[in-house]
Amino acid sequence: MNAVPAQHPSRPAFRKLSTQEFLEARFALTLIVPAVLAITLVAFYPLAHAFWLSLWKINLRFANTPWVFLGFGNYLDTLTDDPRWLNALRVTGTIAVSSLTAEFILGMVFALVMNRAFRGRGLVRVAVLIPWALTTVVSARMWQVIYHATYGVFNRLLFDLGIIEAYKPWIISPIFTIWAMVWADVWKTTPFVALLLTAGMQMIPGELYEAAAIDGATAWDRFWRITFPLLRPTLLVAMLFRMIDVFRMLDLPIVLTGGGPGQATETLSLYTYRVIFTDLKFGAGSALAVMTFLVILCMAFVFIKVLGAPVAGSEAEDR
Amino acid sequence: MDGEGVPGMTRRRQFAWLSAVVGGAAAVACGGEEAAKPAAPAAKAEPTKAPEPTKAAVAPAAPTAAPAPAAAPVKITWFAGRDLTGFSVKQVEEFNKQAGGKITLDYQEQGQQTSDLRDKFILVANAKDPSADVVSMDVPFVPEFAAAGWTLDAEKVLFGDDRTKFYKGTLDGATYLGKLFAVPWYNNGPGLYYRKDLVEQGGFKGPPKSYDELLEQAKKLRTADIQGFSAQMSQTEGGIITWFEYLWGHGGDLMDEKLEVTLDKGTAGVDSFKRLLAFMYTDKILPEGALGYKTGADAQNPFIEGKSVFLRQWTSGLTQNDRDDSKIKGKWDVVPLPSLKGDKAGAGCLGTWNLGTSKFSKNPDQSGEVIRWFTSQAQQKARYLAMGVPPCRPAVFDDAEVKAKYAFADKLKVTFESLKPRPVTPFYGQMSANVIQPVFGKVTTRAVTPEEGIKEMADGMRKIMKG
Numbered sequence: 164m165n166a167v168p169a170q171h172p173s174r175p176a177f178r179k180l181s182t183q184e185f186l187e188a189r190f191a192l193t194l195i196v197p198a199v200l201a202i203t204l205v206a207f208y209p210l211a212h213a214f215w216l217s218l219w220k221i222n223l224r225f226a227n228t229p230w231v232f233l234g235f236g237n238y239l240d241t242l243t244d245d246p247r248w249l250n251a252l253r254v255t256g257t258i259a260v261s262s263l264t265a266e267f268i269l270g271m272v273f274a275l276v277m278n279r280a281f282r283g284r285g286l287v288r289v290a291v292l293i294p295w296a297l298t299t300v301v302s303a304r305m306w307q308v309i310y311h312a313t314y315g316v317f318n319r320l321l322f323d324l325g326i327i328e329a330y331k332p333w334i335i336s337p338i339f340t341i342w343a344m345v346w347a348d349v350w351k352t353t354p355f356v357a358l359l360l361t362a363g364m365q366m367i368p369g370e371l372y373e374a375a376a377i378d379g380a381t382a383w384d385r386f387w388r389i390t391f392p393l394l395r396p397t398l399l400v401a402m403l404f405r406m407i408d409v410f411r412m413l414d415l416p417i418v419l420t421g422g423g424p425g426q427a428t429e430t431l432s433l434y435t436y437r438v439i440f441t442d443l444k445f446g447a448g449s450a451l452a453v454m455t456f457l458v459i460l461c462m463a464f465v466f467i468k469v470l471g472a473p474v475a476g477s478e479a480e481d482r
Numbered sequence: 483m484d485g486e487g488v489p490g491m492t493r494r495r496q497f498a499w500l501s502a503v504v505g506g507a508a509a510v511a512c513g514g515e516e517a518a519k520p521a522a523p524a525a526k527a528e529p530t531k532a533p534e535p536t537k538a539a540v541a542p543a544a545p546t547a548a549p550a551p552a553a554a555p556v557k558i559t560w561f562a563g564r565d566l567t568g569f570s571v572k573q574v575e576e577f578n579k580q581a582g583g584k585i586t587l588d589y590q591e592q593g594q595q596t597s598d599l600r601d602k603f604i605l606v607a608n609a610k611d612p613s614a615d616v617v618s619m620d621v622p623f624v625p626e627f628a629a630a631g632w633t634l635d636a637e638k639v640l641f642g643d644d645r646t647k648f649y650k651g652t653l654d655g656a657t658y659l660g661k662l663f664a665v666p667w668y669n670n671g672p673g674l675y676y677r678k679d680l681v682e683q684g685g686f687k688g689p690p691k692s693y694d695e696l697l698e699q700a701k702k703l704r705t706a707d708i709q710g711f712s713a714q715m716s717q718t719e720g721g722i723i724t725w726f727e728y729l730w731g732h733g734g735d736l737m738d739e740k741l742e743v744t745l746d747k748g749t750a751g752v753d754s755f756k757r758l759l760a761f762m763y764t765d766k767i768l769p770e771g772a773l774g775y776k777t778g779a780d781a782q783n784p785f786i787e788g789k790s791v792f793l794r795q796w797t798s799g800l801t802q803n804d805r806d807d808s809k810i811k812g813k814w815d816v817v818p819l820p821s822l823k824g825d826k827a828g829a830g831c832l833g834t835w836n837l838g839t840s841k842f843s844k845n846p847d848q849s850g851e852v853i854r855w856f857t858s859q860a861q862q863k864a865r866y867l868a869m870g871v872p873p874c875r876p877a878v879f880d881d882a883e884v885k886a887k888y889a890f891a892d893k894l895k896v897t898f899e900s901l902k903p904r905p906v907t908p909f910y911g912q913m914s915a916n917v918i919q920p921v922f923g924k925v926t927t928r929a930v931t932p933e934e935g936i937k938e939m940a941d942g943m944r945k946i947m948k949g
Binding site: 224329 | 600601604605608626629630631716717769770771773774908912915916920921923924926927928929930949
């Protein structure tokens with residue numbers, strides 16, 4: 164990053180800098196140093212430290228246990244002989260795919276509604292945003308009550324509609340629990356997606372729609388040929404953020420299901436948290452954390468380099 | 483040229499920025515690194531820094547070392563489990579009055595479930611945080627915390643003649659490698675609560691003595707509105723204890739005395755699971771909702787509301803049956819758990835709670851005083867009278883006031899004589915949290931068969947014992 168000014172592609176890198184340029188470069192450097200330091204301290208240092216810890220066998224459950232250097236042993240163990248990790252990966256993947264699909268379909272609908280001018284639009288916007296404003300722990304508790312086996316309103320609803328014959332423990336079922344959790348997550352985060360998409364829609368110039376209307380484009384054409392392509396950058400960024408969120412998901416499962424039944428809703432983060440904080444296996448847990456990080460990094464790479472998600476002042480926005 | 487160069491740079495910068503964001507996100511997500519850092523090296527150094535003899539030598543000198551002139555009261559924080567009756571709070575108030583400004587006891591409940599307390603204490607102890615002084619401990623916590631070096635031994639808190647005044651079994655449960663690490667505070671064991679009126683109306687001679695009788699009576703007495711049986715069946719410590727009692731009742735066990743895993747030897751494991759599954763899914767005396775009973779109180783609520791004929795619950799819940807909003811006042815009774823053949827009291831799980839001192843407490847002497855006060859004869863009696871939780875000192879049972887209040891005390895004695903401990907090993911806590919509870923959850927929700935569950939459990943337990 165620091166080297167960027169020197170490697171400016173428009174000039175040969177080896178040319179001597181003029182005094183003016185030198186001063187400018189020095190000034191630029193001074194300006195970015197605090198940011199680089201902050202990032203190093205809060206992002207790179209913990210990451211490097213986690214990687215260092217991940218190379219050891221550390222078990223703080225027993226006093227006087229020495230650290231044992233394992234190299235990549237923790238990683239190999241996880242990759243070759245850890246059904247619990249595979250399960251967590253599968254659970255997280257399932258949530259990511261299903262939750263994101265639902266959120267983006269619903270979020271798009273909400274965004275289209277919120278973007279229209281009508282009486283009471285402010286009210287609708289506030290109503291849509293409320294779930295997002297709630298703390299996850301609070302909403303998780305709320306869904307716990309809604310899904311409750313004996314006095315949950317969800318059971319009551321299905322029972323009154325004649326869909327079920329007896330109340331069911333929805334969040335203690337190997338089949339339904341994960342979907343109950345996905346739904347709670349969709350309910351909570353759709354507003355976030357809708358908000359981002361609304362912001363994206365408001366940047367699309369109205370003349371485009373007017374011109375399209377004159378040319379006789381249908382509503383569907385206008386959505387598919389104007390709104391959607393121009394919204395694509397926003398869409399990708401929102402998806403990336405949500406994807407990262409899902410891979411960090413800890414609060415919802417820990418409160419709503421505790422990862423159960425069995426390990427049916429144990430996400431990667433929850434598994435990692437438990438290995439580190441209740442088993443106190445810092446080495447193995449750090450290896451899990453590093454692996455989660457690598458998964459997220461790969462996905463971010465795909466989103467940005469392959470799909471071209473514009474993060475932080477992109478060319479797409481510049482143009 | 484210049485114009486083209488700029489976006490290129492922006493891109494580079496974007497990517498750096500993004501990796502920083504992602505890196506930060508991952509650090510937040512996985513959270514462990516920061517907290518891990520200071521604790522890990524310190525833990526290695528700890529034993530050499532604070533050897534046992536130094537601590538013992540310092541202890542007698544402590545009162546003089548403390549700032550003497552008009553000393554402000556020492557604050558002692560107590561990490562405790564949940565007490566629904568509210569009696570503990572009253573008892574703490576009483577203590578603070580009696581301590582006369584020398585000690586202020588701060589009573590902090592750490593959540594509904596036993597595992598909440600364990601998780602919290604592990605976090606605090608592992609960070610060497612002095613914010614916990616006294617900690618309540620379920621039987622399996624004692625060896626686990628002692629082995630990790632998180633608790634001080636209680637050799638100086640309870641010694642000499644005083645030790646003979648406790649039930650030996652409760653002291654054994656508080657001992658690790660020959661040293662006492664906690665003082666038994668109250669005793670707990672299960673009972674079969676039942677509705678006297680309904681059993682009589684059904685024409686039965688008395689409450690069930692065997693599993694089959696329990697099934698027969700529950701099946702006959704249940705109605706659309708009243709469930710036959712209630713028991714904690716959730717994926718929690720309390721849930722697996724419900725199962726342990728059936729496992730023991732069928733002649734099985736998790737481990738033998740040499741701590742070899744014996745769960746998958748014989749058919750007791752599979753049989754006990756099949757019985758509980760039949761209760762829930764085939765005979766339907768136990769509602770599927772029981773899978774969501776996370777605490778003993780959750781299981782007891784339907785009983786108190788008059789919506790359950792039978793209930794497996796700790797004796798610490800007895801007084802709740804007569805609380806103000808109870809619909810079953812005077813209509814209930816309690817007997818020992820049923821057994822396989824009905825020829826003896828069924829095996830119940832030992833649920834003694836103990837009080838110990840955190841190794842990172844800044845005031846171990848005052849903590850010891852607190853523990854001595856709460857485990858004294860007078861306070862164990864007060865607790866028994868107010869909450870119905872039996873004492874760890876047999877002498878309390880001979881007290882006239884106690885005898886007058888609890889007619890059923892004699893009946894429960896049988897139960898208390900046959901209580902069984904969970905495996906006494908520092909690995910139990912991990913086994914329970916990582917293997918037994920999740921697999922129990924899978925079997926009870928029928929995600930796997932009992933046979934698969936028992937195999938998975940036994941294999942997992944063996945893996946943990948290997949370290």
